[in-house]
Amino acid sequence: MRDTLSVLPLTVTDLVFAAGGRPLVDGIGFTLPKGGLTVLIGPNGSGKSLTLRLCHGLLTPTSGVVSWAAADGVVGGVKRHAMVFQKPVMLRRSARANMLHALAAFGLSRSERATRCAEALERFGLAGLAERPARLMSGGEQQRLAIARAWALRPQVLFLDEPTSQLDPGATRQIEEMLMALRGEGMTLVMATHDMGQARRLADRVLFLNRGRLGEDAAAAPFFAGPASPEARAFIAGDLVW
């Protein structure tokens, strides 16, 4: 694998995304180095999901720059960042066909597709479900497939938009364990969540967003010990009370 060519660091500068004249993401800037799990946390409507989509290239910023070390996060013609959504997007096909479809979209040869597909199904414990129509699998299985599908594309960076917010605690734990394993293997993870417990369990670094602005950018331990900004303190306190 030619992983020597990195798309990281990702540098986001003065990112603005406005809709109807209202800035929903308002001047966010941060640098994402290689490795670790960065959590975007903040209340609903704080711009977490939009920021992920802007970084992943699904949305075009109104102004500001999303700059990868390699242009568009593409190395050797292959996009090296992937995304997993809150509600997993499952094609109306079997689990295996879902995986093969994404691999085909990346222009891989038939044999390479088959190899990576088998590998991903095995690794994420989906081999027994391979022929099951994806949309008939449980929510947890679907999200696992979504992560496996993204993983098969060999991304250096994986964006996750509240991947467990619709799952039960058991499935959530499974997904969290997978994410920890991926991080352990050197994949760079960026996850939006509003679940404080999850952020505490997983985060190496916290970006606290509030009303489209970056309220705080801190290592996880000091952030949870005592956030610098009053907004973050209020958010954590509110969460604890709730």
Next chain:
Amino acid sequence: MDISQSFAAAIGLILGGDPAFLAIVGLSLTVTLSAVAIAALIGLPLGALLALARFPGRGAVIVLVNALMGLPPVVAGLLVFLLLSRSGPLGPLGLLFTPTAMVAAQTLLVLPIVIAITRQLTEDLHGEYREHLASIGLTGISAIPTLLWDGRFALATAILAGFGRASAEVGAVLIVGGNIAGYTRTMTTAIALETSKGDLPLALGLGIVLILLTLAINAVTYGASRVGARFAG
């Protein structure tokens, strides 16, 4: 001959395998299936394109296509007649009063149904898939094959609806085909003619075949939606 005798004679025609009777049924199926195949070939990609494309006047095009679903068959027949008549732009081809002309007229009837339903289905599906497809690099028209394939069971329903419309219509094939015995006589034109001539067994026999055909179409449609549900969840 009273009704029950006509009915018995009609059943006899169907079971007896009368060559003239079979020829009429065969021509009807050939014409309609050809028209549906051509309409699907053109209409599926065009409908998907209309679902994804954004251009000025798109709304008007969608309204127009939807309205054309209700195009009266006689008007479709008239349009093709004008095109193919000796003084029309395609007159030199000499296609008027041939099965080819009938296929053209029925294609015109089926095409708006296929385009309109494909457009609606593809647009809904794309709304659901858009972010994932964009994430793996399938934006714009490169998303169309995925959308058509995943919508295949619902789209089969659209095509069967088109088949139903074409197989039941009489106006278009009558105008451009001319109802020539043994050449352009279909089930519907034959029923219209034989009823007015008083040959009720033939009309009834063909009518029964048409109804069985409609039943079969609906059974297949139902089957397709059931199979589709297994994948769609």
